[in-house]
Amino acid sequence: MVAQRFALGLLLLFAASVLIFVGTQILPGDVAQSILGQSATPQTLANLREQLGLNEPALTRYFSWLFGVLQGDLGTALSNGQPIAPALGGRLANTMFLAATAAVIAVPLAIILGLLSVRYRNRWPDKLISTVTLATISVPEFLVGYIVVYFLSVQFRVFPSLASVYSGMSFGEMLYAISLPVIVLVLAVLGHMMRMTRAAILNVMQSAYVETAELKGLRPFTIIARHALPNAVAPVVNVVMINLAYLVVGVVVVEVVFVYPGMGQYLVDHVAKRDVPVVQACGLVFAGVYIGLNLIADIVSILANPRLRHPK
């Protein structure tokens, strides 16, 4: 079961790499032309085509790119001629640090809030939580970002408005530097995560064994924690993973807002410069993380549910 799911994930990743390649190379229009713009001379066009290997058939180019990637060679950036892999590595680490910090805060908070609003469902704590989270869902991340900057860093001067991280900073300093982007990311995923957790637990609360527990006279919180939660683990883990995958995308925008030296900033900069190899590499890494998290969600829900683990 798990191995099968894993193989499917690998297949999906492979297909995604094809899609990314097709998206940049085989679309109508000439890549070299669009990189250089209208003012290109025929000579520079021919040179660039040569450099990109555009004179070879697409299939050959795809496989040479793929084999390069498998050996850790992501190619060289067009804009500065540097190899992509080392630059990407450092930025990936920064992004992971940011996303992981946000996840460490958001996941327990979302689950606790979800439990609370189930416990007090349809009373004021539930209504308050769901109104606030609805508001955070309706505003795009970059706007949340500026609202937070405007209040926390300009009006009250609590946190720095730019998240500049460099090597040699201590862990505490780094945490302080990224506090604002973390707040924004937490707000961005908290709403979805909390609402989905609430729905998943409420679903379980309607089952017969929960009613039995209620009739036995157990305290409401014991019922939720002992009887409902274990059965809601699979859907909740699913919710968490989906939102972590969403976090990966949210990171792109938030990094631009706070000028944070991570993957998202790198991708956006090089899209603007039309630096195709970098965009391909970043796209592949993002797709890989996204597919990987979805894969983990599936595997956990198989492991957590005996009925899926031993199919009839």
Place this chain on the structure above:
Amino acid sequence: MRRIPLAALLGLIFTGAYFAAALFAPLIAPYGMAEVVGDSWEPSSASHWLGTDSIGRDLLSRMIWGGRTTIFVAVCATLLSFGLGSTLGFFAAVKGGWVDQVLSRTVDLMMSIPSLISALVVLSVMPVTLPVLILVMGILDSTRVYRLARAVAVDIAVMDYVEAARLRGEKQAWIIFREILPNALSPLVAEMGLRFIFAVLFISTLSFLGLGVQPPMADWGGIVKENKEGIVYGIPAALIPAFAIASLAISVNLVADWVLNRTSSLKGGRGA
């Protein structure tokens, strides 16, 4: 006409106001879209209700013109994604077999990459113009519509009246548009509101990243980008589009909720 609940009424009024402002922008906007009328970041005054932006353009006019662009792009992208997604979804549900398999697996594959990432990858080689933006957003979003349309249509396709139409010898197009579409319309309409909001957020995000609507054209995401430096000096110009986007999103949501509730209660909850 049944009574409209207060929340939905508020939503309708706000949504209507935004659309009206977008439609009649040339009549309402006090100044031109790219007209420089004052100093940079003037505070609000009688002649400039919201103040001026980073290079001295009237912010209220920029907001109205920007809303026009944002809403226009979002509406076009939503219509495209619905046309494409629902037709393909219905087609897959009616045909079944390998057609369904091929379409559904393709959609699965497209959804395995986050749509913002896909859009950025494609925009790195395509020229960034309005038609290209609409096309990219519409196609990426049609995968979500496809899923919903297919799920709804699969249930309808096994109904007796569809069977009867088939036995009458009706053509594929008749079955899709005359038998299935009318019965699948209500969940699709409610979904349309959500997709529209998604499109508004998406185009704003792209413009904010500098990869959407190009200057000097205004749009809400672009206005944030142009005025973001002001935030550090305590000038809230970049927060005004935030308010516009959020209030539009919430009001369309309220209307969509109401539509969904009303239609699903009429049909015994099947719409949900």
